[in-house]
Amino acid sequence: MATLDNMFALKDLGKLNYFLGTQVQYLEHGFILNQSKYVDDMLQRICFSDLKSTASPNNLGKNLSINDGVPLTDPFLYRSTIGALQYITNTRLNITYMVNHISQFLKASTDAHWQATKRVLRYISGTKNYGLLFQPSHSLEVSAYSDVDWAANIDDRKLVVAYCVFVGGNLVSWSSKKQTAVARSSTESEYRALAHTTSEIIWL
Incomplete structure (x- = not known):
């Protein structure tokens, strides 16, 4: 100062x-x-x-x-x-x-x-x-949680992907966003959620 x-x-x-x-x-x-x-x-x-x-x-x-x-x-x-x-x-x-x-x-x-x-x-x-x-926190460990609401939108059946990311136990990033594509199965939607979460972790 x-x-x-x-x-x-x-x-x-x-x-x-x-x-x-x-x-x-x-x-x-x-x-x-x-x-x-x-x-x-x-x-x-x-x-x-x-x-x-x-x-x-x-x-x-x-x-x-x-x-x-x-x-x-x-x-x-x-x-x-x-x-x-x-x-x-x-x-x-x-x-x-x-x-x-x-x-x-x-x-x-x-x-x-x-x-x-x-x-x-x-x-x-x-x-x-x-x-x-x-x-x-003495740790800078990055951890994350993700979830998906498959075919959540009644009008277009598009899914919603959500995640939250922690650094050293502190929440630093989160998102809940409707996707542009329709997933053909719950498994596909889960993989999409993991992909978005992994992308955020890599960026951090």
Whole structure:
């Protein structure tokens, strides 16, 4: 810091506590990143501050279709809410799959898609203090987990590949993305998931 100060005009603002919607909570060994204030601000902006919380972000076993429900007369709220939820996935990988799913109906959103979105909002309202824990580690070992939802999309039967990658026990990368191709079997879909995960590991 002192060396940089000799060359550039710097101001020490102390420890980072809040930046671009992300809060830093310091622990004795490590820190937690979460977006609880961002969640509160978003819920207040769309007048959903008093939502009743739910235990999961989606109804298990129910996949949405583009033909579900009645088209929204004003889709702006749906689209802006999805955008905010996508930003929250920066620290909340447990909603990534569902946010990816409801993001596929931005072009022609319906009341059924909005109900699914409200369930995600109910979930994060009750778990807004959840976040990412980072702790010091002597190991730089890379480990990863992958999964696939075969033929998940009712409309085109394309699969969704998801993975998360850890370095030294700390989560550093994750993804949940619908693929461009249709897998002919569950085995093929699993191999696709492994290929995407391996590519990410090699890049890291």
